[in-house]
Amino acid sequence: MRVTRSFHIGSVPIGGGAPVTVQSMTNTDTRDAAATLAQVRALAAAGADIVRISVYDEACLPAFGQVVDAAGVPIVADIHFRADLAVGALERGAAKVRINPGNIGSEVKVRMVADCAKAHGAPIRIGVNSGSVEKDILRREGGVTARGMLDSALSHARMLEAVGFTDIVLSLKATDVPLTVAAYEMAAAQTDYPLHVGVTEAGLPGDGNIKSAVGIGSLLLHGIGDTIRVSLTGDPVPEVAAAIDILKACGLRRNYVNVISCPTCGRTSVDVTQIAQRVKRELADIRVPLTVAVMGCVVNGPGEAREADIGLAGGGLAESGTAEGGYAMGAIFERGKAPQRVTGDLAGELIARARRIAQEKTQGKR
Ligand code: SF4
Known part of the structure; x- marks a missing residue:
């Protein structure tokens, strides 16, 4: 078992030998609080430990807050580029924020998000995908590589470390399963941050289940992975059952x-x-x-x-x-x-x- 830092996502522990948790993500319009809350509840009833919601503009924030208040499971805010939305989501109870500091704009804004996350006891996930690796890294590596994905993630992490923030979760998802596994193995060897593991854009149920089971499962069997998300096109509820089945097959969920x-x-x-x-x-x-x-x-x-x-x-x-x-x-x-x-x-x-x-x-x- 890999030794990692440990902290909490709301009430749910992550890292440090805590049980591997299951995440999923809503696909309702976040501004529609009733529909989003209904989906969060369906995901929680299916066994999701943590649910992520996109917060893509100011109009999402009031609904996000309503969902957090009624959800009963920790809610993660998924944010791209905007420090103000990260702060807004944290102030409304986000248990974690997924945002890449390198995309926020300036050190002042990175510090603003990090300080706010720290004040609210919320970690930050840095999520690198095979499609998001910076151009200079792609040029150096001659394309998307595990080394390049990890360097991208670590460069984001350094920006948070520079402002004194280390409650960081990393993800390094590729659509290609062997590349995904290689990137996570490298991250596990070189960092002690907890890892959110998944194969990105895995596809429709069926193909997507197999890609996820092979990618996530092979990592879990080697003790790598602290929280998992199976990504399937369509209704997210089946993602949860698929993730739980992977944990069961890996011997990590036995009470079934x-x-x-x-x-x-x-x-x-x-x-x-x-x-x-x-x-x-x-x-x-x-x-x-x-x-x-x-x-x-x-x-x-x-x-x-x-x-x-x-x-x-x-x-x-x-x-x-x-x-x-x-x-x-x-x-x-x-x-x-x-x-x-x-x-x-x-x-x-x-x-x-x-x-x-x-x-x-x-x-x-x-
Ligand atoms: S358990 Fe019996 S019926 Fe089933 S596959 Fe084996 S030999 Fe055939």
């Missing part, structure tokens, strides 16, 4: 149900898809680590279930998956217990037993 299911094949003797979907849906509220396996047959069922807390394999212990009379048959394998034959509503039986295990875990009996 992990459904293991086989890919199915010619031996499949129960409806694995339907059972696995129902298990995932009906156990979605569980907040203890619980692994549930759904396997199409007994060939791999017992082996997989050994890793799981509980598993179902189609086909009973030796017979086919459909008993005489046409009802489904399977075997439930519970860790530490002898396998048990079940018939009829296999999914319902599995869910009931899994819920009992979850309850025992909650009560500390397991």
Whole structure:
């Protein structure tokens, strides 16, 4: 795990070994406070720890303040170029500001923003994208490189450091996944600022999920990344589920149900898809680590279930998956217990037993 500075974004700690948090960003018109607040609430309900909102002109500020007051999660102001908007957002309760000091205009304005952020206990994120690297760096590097992206970020950071401000978060997002990973790896090796990790303009859901999972996931597996954002075109709410799934896959969020299911094949003797979907849906509220396996047959069922807390394999212990009379048959394998034959509503039986295990875990009996 990388050692970083630590501070807070509102009530949420970042860096210093704090849990990796999930961020997203609204895409409503910020001036429409009701619509923006509704989206912030939807993102928070989906599991976002922090939400970012664009503040692009003065008319955004009153609505921004209203949203901050009612949001219930820390709100970050996303600002380009204008120190006055950064100050306005901080005065209205922004928990963090994303602004690049090199774009503000003068040292006086940089100091004004830094002093205001410090007075309000808010960090500043410096966000470099592959498209925002300065021309002189591009000339020196012969194009966009990890070195160039990091130099750009560090040159912005130096302006804040020069006015005594160090509660800085860095991001170095590229659209290219290997470049993104290389830039963050270099930043992790050369700075101790917490890192906001993401692949920028990752695209539509589907392609974007895969790019984000590969880029963010490979960094997280190497202990790099303090807060993450999956960027998907369209409704931002699915970004949150995607980010949480990345954290779960990296072993960084464990208090959920992990459904293991086989890919199915010619031996499949129960409806694995339907059972696995129902298990995932009906156990979605569980907040203890619980692994549930759904396997199409007994060939791999017992082996997989050994890793799981509980598993179902189609086909009973030796017979086919459909008993005489046409009802489904399977075997439930519970860790530490002898396998048990079940018939009829296999999914319902599995869910009931899994819920009992979850309850025992909650009560500390397991
Ligand atoms: S668990 Fe059984 S049904 Fe599922 S893929 Fe493996 S062999 Fe096929």
